[in-house]
Amino acid sequence: MSEITIDETRRHVLGLGCERGTPDGEVRALAVEALRAAGISGAELTAVASIDSRRQxxxxxxxxxxxxxxxxxxxxxxxxxxxxxxxxxxEIVFARVGCHGVAEAAALAALGMDAELVLGKIKSQHATAAVARIGLQKA
Structure with missing residues (x-):
């Protein structure tokens, strides 16, 4: 995945889901809360991931x-x-968007099969967030 760089300091992905038109401040506050709960800083993120219907x-x-x-x-x-x-x-998310989760699934998908959830889905009124990480193989 050429869009992200995984190294010793940046090996976490923040997965996000939200309703269309959710205010920036609400999603940012949830993201900050998610990182705090996961025990990491924004500097440790290699990407923010979501479903393609939220690309814009x-x-x-x-x-x-x-x-x-x-x-x-x-x-x-x-x-x-x-x-x-x-x-x-x-099942509600599946009925709406065609998958059983956005935040958790996007965080995991961004890092691949060796990723694990550090923080399962948390919610605000109109958004969800989760954090995944990947361990680095020692050569």
């Missing part, structure tokens, strides 16, 4: 810019592949 969502793009991390997006079919690894799968 101002709040998600604002959070990526806030943390100086690239925004990466996945289609619902790719996110649905992550369902067995989700802590909080949702």
């Amino acid at each position: 969502e101002p709040a998600i793009l604002a959070v990526a810019a806030h943390f100086s991390a690239p925004a990466v997006f996945f289609d619902a079919a790719r996110l649905e592949e992550e369902t067995p690894r989700l802590r909080n799968p949702s």
Whole structure:
């Protein structure tokens, strides 16, 4: 995945989901809360990830810019592949967007099969966030 760089200091992905038009401040506050709960700083993010239907969502793009991390997006079919690894799968989300989770699934999808959730989905009124990380192989 050429959009993200994983190294010793940047090996976490913040997954985000939100309703269309969610205020930037709400999503940013949730993102900050998620990082605090995961015990990491924004400097440790290699990307912010979401579903491709939010590719132009101002709040998600604002959070990526806030943390100086690239925004990466996945289609619902790719996110649905992550369902067995989700802590909080949702039939409601599936009915709306075609996958059982956005925040958790996007964070995991961005890092691949060796990723693990550090923080399962947390919610604000109109948004969700989760954090995944990948361990680095010692050569």
